[in-house]
Each structure stands twice: as C-alpha cells, then as structure tokens.
Amino acid sequence: MTTPQPAPAAGPPDGLTAERLADEDLAPGALSAERRRRARALLRGSLRPHRATVAAAMAAAAIRQLALLAVPWCVQQALDQGLQKHDGRALAVWAAATGAAALVQFAGLYGWQYWAGYADAKVGADLRGRLLRHLSGLDRAALAARGHGDLAMRATRDTDLVREWVHGLAVWVVLGTTFLTVLPAIGALSGRLLLVTLATLPFLVWVNLSYPRRFAVASAELATAHGRRADAVADLLQLGTGLRGTGGHRPLVDRHHAASAEVTGRTVTAARIEAGWAAVAPLVPRLAVAAGVGLGGLAVLDGQLTVGGLVAFTSWMAIVTLATRVLVDRLLERGQADVAAARIDEALSILPTVADPADGVALPASGVLSFAAVTAARDGRTVLGPVELAAAPGEFLAVHGATGAGKSTLLRLGVRLDDPDTGAVRYGGTDLRAARLDSVRERIAHVAQRPVLLSGTVADNLRLGRELSDAELERACRTAGLHEQLLAMPDGYATELGESGTALSGGQVQRLALARALLGDPAVLLLDDATSALDTGTEAVILERLRAWSAGRRTLVFATHRTAVLEAADRTVELTAPADSAPLEASRG
Numbered sequence: 001m002t003t004p005q006p007a008p009a010a011g012p013p014d015g016l017t018a019e020r021l022a023d024e025d026l027a028p029g030a031l032s033a034e035r036r037r038r039a040r041a042l043l044r045g046s047l048r049p050h051r052a053t054v055a056a057a058m059a060a061a062a063i064r065q066l067a068l069l070a071v072p073w074c075v076q077q078a079l080d081q082g083l084q085k086h087d088g089r090a091l092a093v094w095a096a097a098t099g100a101a102a103l104v105q106f107a108g109l110y111g112w113q114y115w116a117g118y119a120d121a122k123v124g125a126d127l128r129g130r131l132l133r134h135l136s137g138l139d140r141a142a143l144a145a146r147g148h149g150d151l152a153m154r155a156t157r158d159t160d161l162v163r164e165w166v167h168g169l170a171v172w173v174v175l176g177t178t179f180l181t182v183l184p185a186i187g188a189l190s191g192r193l194l195l196v197t198l199a200t201l202p203f204l205v206w207v208n209l210s211y212p213r214r215f216a217v218a219s220a221e222l223a224t225a226h227g228r229r230a231d232a233v234a235d236l237l238q239l240g241t242g243l244r245g246t247g248g249h250r251p252l253v254d255r256h257h258a259a260s261a262e263v264t265g266r267t268v269t270a271a272r273i274e275a276g277w278a279a280v281a282p283l284v285p286r287l288a289v290a291a292g293v294g295l296g297g298l299a300v301l302d303g304q305l306t307v308g309g310l311v312a313f314t315s316w317m318a319i320v321t322l323a324t325r326v327l328v329d330r331l332l333e334r335g336q337a338d339v340a341a342a343r344i345d346e347a348l349s350i351l352p353t354v355a356d357p358a359d360g361v362a363l364p365a366s367g368v369l370s371f372a373a374v375t376a377a378r379d380g381r382t383v384l385g386p387v388e389l390a391a392a393p394g395e396f397l398a399v400h401g402a403t404g405a406g407k408s409t410l411l412r413l414g415v416r417l418d419d420p421d422t423g424a425v426r427y428g429g430t431d432l433r434a435a436r437l438d439s440v441r442e443r444i445a446h447v448a449q450r451p452v453l454l455s456g457t458v459a460d461n462l463r464l465g466r467e468l469s470d471a472e473l474e475r476a477c478r479t480a481g482l483h484e485q486l487l488a489m490p491d492g493y494a495t496e497l498g499e500s501g502t503a504l505s506g507g508q509v510q511r512l513a514l515a516r517a518l519l520g521d522p523a524v525l526l527l528d529d530a531t532s533a534l535d536t537g538t539e540a541v542i543l544e545r546l547r548a549w550s551a552g553r554r555t556l557v558f559a560t561h562r563t564a565v566l567e568a569a570d571r572t573v574e575l576t577a578p579a580d581s582a583p584l585e586a587s588r589g
C-alpha cells in the first residue's frame with residue numbers, strides 16, 4: 001500500500017512513483033540489453049517444461065499451412081488440366097484434392113489451436129503461481145517500495161501477455177512454411193513473378209525492423225502506466241473510504257484520474273504505432289500482386305504462363321500478404337512479452353530481507369524467548385535498544401513505554417517479521433535467524449496492532465486455510481471473548497466480512513485476530529496493544545482467559561498502554577526510545 005499523494009498535472013502522478021521510476025528496473029522506455037537478456041531467459045525457462053506441447057502445436061500448424069498452400073496449386077491444376085482441356089475426370093480429381101486439403105487443414109488447425117491453448121494456459125499458470133509464491137514469501141521491508149496494484153498487474157496483465165506470446169509461437173512455423181513454400185512455387189511458375197515477389201522482401205525487413213523499436217518503447221511506457229494506475233486504484237479502494245471523513249480521498253481520486261489519463265495517452269501512442277505498422281507492412285505485397293497481375297497477364301498473353309498459374313500466383317500472394325500481417329502481430333506480441341517478462345523477472349528478483357535459512361533448524365517445543373543486546377534501525381535511525389529481555393514459559397510480561405518507544409518493533413523482532421540490526425533474538429537458546437521460518441511461526445504467534453482481515457467469512461478468517469474443526473474455532477473465540485457476539489449475529493461464524501473486514505467493529509477485529517493466533521497453539525503469544533479497542537469489562541475477561549490459556553507453560557508478551565494489562569502481568573518492562581530516535585514524547589521534555 002502506498003502513501004496517498006495529490007497528483008501533479010504532468011509526469012509521474014506521485015512522489016513515491018517518481019521514486020520507483022528512478023529505479024532502473026521500472027524505468028520507462030526500451031529495455032536495456034541486460035533486462036532483455038534476463039527477460040528472454042525467463043521466457044525460455046517458462047517454456048521448457050512445455051516444450052513437447054509447443055512442438056505438437058508447431059507440427060500441427062505446419063501441416064495445416066502446407067494444406068492451405070496446396071489449395072492454389074490444386075485450383076491451378078483444375079483450371080489448366082480440367083477446364084482448359086475440357087477433362088471432367090481431371091477436374092473431379094483436383095476438386096477432390098482441394099476437398100482433402102480442406103480436411104487436413106481442419107485437423108491441423110484443431111491440433112494447432114488446442115495445443116497452443118494448452119501450452120499458454122500451463123505456462124501462464126506456472127508463471128503466475130511462481131510469482132505469487134515468491135511475493136507471498138516477501139516481508140514488509142522487501143515490499144516497502146512496491147505498490148500492491150503494480151505487483152498485481154505483474155501477476156495478471158503481464159503473465160497474460162506472456163501467455164499470448166506462447167500461444168502465437170506456432171505461427172512462426174506457419175510463416176516459415178509459407179515463405180519457404182511460396183517462393184519456390186512462384187519461381188516454378190515464372191522467373192518474373194519471383195522477381196516481383198522478392199522485390200518486396202527488403203521493404204518487409206525494413207518495416208519489421210524499424211517499427212518494433214518504437215513499439216517496444218511505447219509498450220514499456222504503457223506497462224509502467226498500467227502499474228501506476230493499478231496502484232492508484234488499489235489505494236483508492238483500500239484507503240479512500242477511510243480518508244473520506246477528512247476529505248483526504250479527493251487527492252486519491254485525482255491521482256487515479258491522472259494515472260488513468262496517462263494510460264489512455266500511452267495506449268493511444270502505442271495504437272498509433274501499431275496501426276501504422278499493421279497498415280504499411282501488407283501494402284507492398286498488395287502492390288506486388290497488382291504488378292504481378294500485369295506482368296503475369298502479359299506472360300499469359302505470350303503463352304509463357306497458364307491462366308491457372310496466374311490464379312495460383314495471386315492466391316499465394318494473398319497468403320503472403322496475410323502472413324505479413326500475422327508477422328507484424330507476432331512481432332508486436334514478442335515486444336510486449338519481452339517487457340512483461342522483464343517486469344515479472346524484476347518482481348521475482350526482489351529479495352526478502354528476512355531470509356529462510358537453507359539449513360534451518362526446528363525450534364524446541366518450549367523455551368525462554370530472549371532479546372540479547374538487540375537494536376533495530378529504520379531509515380538509518382536507531383529506533384530500538386539496546387534491549388536485554390527474557391520471557392520464560394508460563395510468564396506474562398507487559399512491555400510499555402511512550403508512543404514510538406519501539407514496542408511494536410520489539411514484538412516484530414520476536415517473531416522474526418524483521419531481523420535485529422545488532423544482537424540476537426533467541427528461543428530456547430536458538431537464534432531465530434538459524435531456525436526455519438515455519439518453525440518460528442509455529443512456536444511464536446504475533447497479533448499485530450492493526451490486524452489484517454481477508455474478504456470471506458469469520459470462519460475463513462479464523463482458519464486461514466488450516467484444517468480446524470468448528471469446536472476448535474469456538475474454543476479459541478471463547479478465550480478471545482468473541483464467541484457470544486458471533487452467535488448474536490444472524491449468520492454467526494458464516495458472517496461475510498466484506499472487503500478488509502468492514503462488517504466488524506474495531507474491538508471485534510482485535511478479538512478475531514487474537515482467536516486466529518490462539519488457533520495455531522503457539523508456545524509464545526506476542527500481543528501488540530491487542531485490547532486497545534476494548535471496553536474495560538471485556539478486557540478484564542480476556543486477560544483472565546488468556547492467563548488460563550497460558551496455564552503456566554505458555555509465554556505472553558503484551559505491548560500495551562493499558563493499566564489493566566500492566567496490573568494483570570507478572571512483570572512489566574518499560575521501553576525508552578534510543579537517544580537518536582527522538583519520538584514525540586521524548587522531545588516534549
């Protein structure tokens with residue numbers, strides 16, 4: 001999620017986007033040689049597991065094209081052998097051959113389209129799955145400079161562009177088959193017609209070399225604009241309603257309109273180049289047909305060419321003209337696929353700042369959670385520590401301190417959502433950085449200050465895809481003081497929460513997040529101000545139930561400003577902001 005900013009009239013629509021654009025990876029314009037090389041490597045790698053399917057599509061496409069190209073020849077024979085010589089049998093034979101070619105075209109086209117569609121669906125699913133697996137494994141710091149909307153575009157529009165490229169791969173075989181068959185066939189008809197045909201080739205090469213460069217630049221700029229608009233839409237949807245009360249949604253709307261206008265402008269630019277390319281490329285083959293008809297007609301009058309031969313020439317040239325148009329489409333797709341693959345590659349190259357160790361160990365079932373000489377810096381500023389702290393099994397520890405003293409930062413280190421800059425966080429003596437991340441998250445659960453809910457039901461949000469019975473959900477919700485309130489709702493646990501859990505109050509969201517953490521049966525529970533939205537009565541009940549839940553063997557670490565929590569805790573620890581952190585309270589003197 002990005003910070004909302006009003007949009008300037010021109011250029012990148014917000015400061016953060018401008019910052020992103022400074023990043024070489026997202027720079028508009030043509031791809032650098034290195035990015036193109038990496039993009040092509042990604043495309044080849046995505047294709048590798050599906051080579052056999054693509055090869056089958058290509059073979060079917062070649063068969064279909066040969067059958068298509070055979071038709072003018074069959075017609076030529078029917079005209080020259082059948083009609084010109086009044087030979088009904090020859091006419092029937094060549095009519096049957098034309099029919100057979102139609103059947104072969106049918107089978108070839110079916111196989112081509114089926115296998116091409118199968119390959120594009122598989123490559124798209126693999127690529128999207130790989131990208132989403134990678135992105136979902138990244139931590140907050142790694143994703144900090146990326147907008148969610150832009151990343152979503154990479155998983156949708158960009159993978160779809162790669163799919164289109166995969167679908168069109170067999171067409172290269174069609175084009176090769178066409179040119180390799182038509183040129184000798186026309187040469188066999190007449191040397192002059194072959195010269196007319198060959199004269200078009202330098203022009204075709206020039207057109208198809210010059211337009212792609214311009215289109216690649218337009219395509220890259222369009223992709224970046226799409227990413228920016230997607231960010232603007234995501235922010236508008238996620239933040240707009242929250243900011244309406246302060247009038248803050250207006251800049252979001254303006255920003256979206258500016259981003260949308262940019263997409264429209266870039267689309268028109270790309271369309272103009274595409275239109276020129278698509279119209280200019282087949283022009284010369286079409287003029288060549290006219291020249292061929294004139295020259296070929298003279299050859300027919302001189303008796304050097306049959307009428308059937310002239311008809312075959314015009315038919316083949318019509319196929320060449322069509323092939324030229326298709327060639328342009330494929331080159332357009334390849335340019336877009338390069339840009340899309342480069343964007344996907346860039347997203348796949350984002351490294352997590354919290355890495356899962358290759359040979360990570362499992363954390364022990366029980367142990368002391370300790371912070372030894374731990375410090376944390378954000379944006380070059382020390383915001384925590386050095387902290388020395390330990391919480392033993394069965395202990396209820398409350399951490400308090402001024403706003404900005406580093407309580408949330410401390411808890412995030414305790415479950416390895418971030419790593420300390422110096423010192424070590426250990427559980428049962430094992431440095432969390434040496435443990436497998438899934439093992440850390442299994443032993444230690446964290447309830448964030450601002451919990452995140454998904455669209456779906458209450459039960460979906462509690463389960464998060466885990467195999468949990470209704471009885472287990474109920475037990476956790478009882479401990480979190482939510483069960484009775486859920487029962488009072490018409491749909492109970494099946495209540496739909498809407499986007500980002502809008503159907504629940506702030507206090508209910510906090511308790512749902514608490515119940516969700518309890519369901520993992522952790523040995524340590526880190527609670528970040530998890531009762532801040534509760535009335536004192538409900539808070540007292542929950543504290544009592546949490547103590548019973550810990551049953552003298554589980555650890556509770558509660559970051560809080562609430563007196564009731566401090567009073568309920570076995571021990572309290574006050575955090576003070578480091579000297580160079582200068583939070584609000586400290587600067588008040």
Ligand SMILES: Nc1ncnc2c1ncn2[C@@H]1O[C@H](COP(=O)(O)OP(=O)(O)OP(=O)(O)O)[C@@H](O)[C@H]1O
Binds near residue numbers: 379402405406407408
């Ligand atoms: N991702 C971040 N980037 C930059 N600064 C950060 C980041 N996270 C925290 N900080 C800064 O670190 C300091 C400590 O923040 P933290 O959220 O840990 O404080 P806290 O004690 O939990 O505050 P509160 O009581 O208001 O919840 C603050 O000055 C905050 O601005």
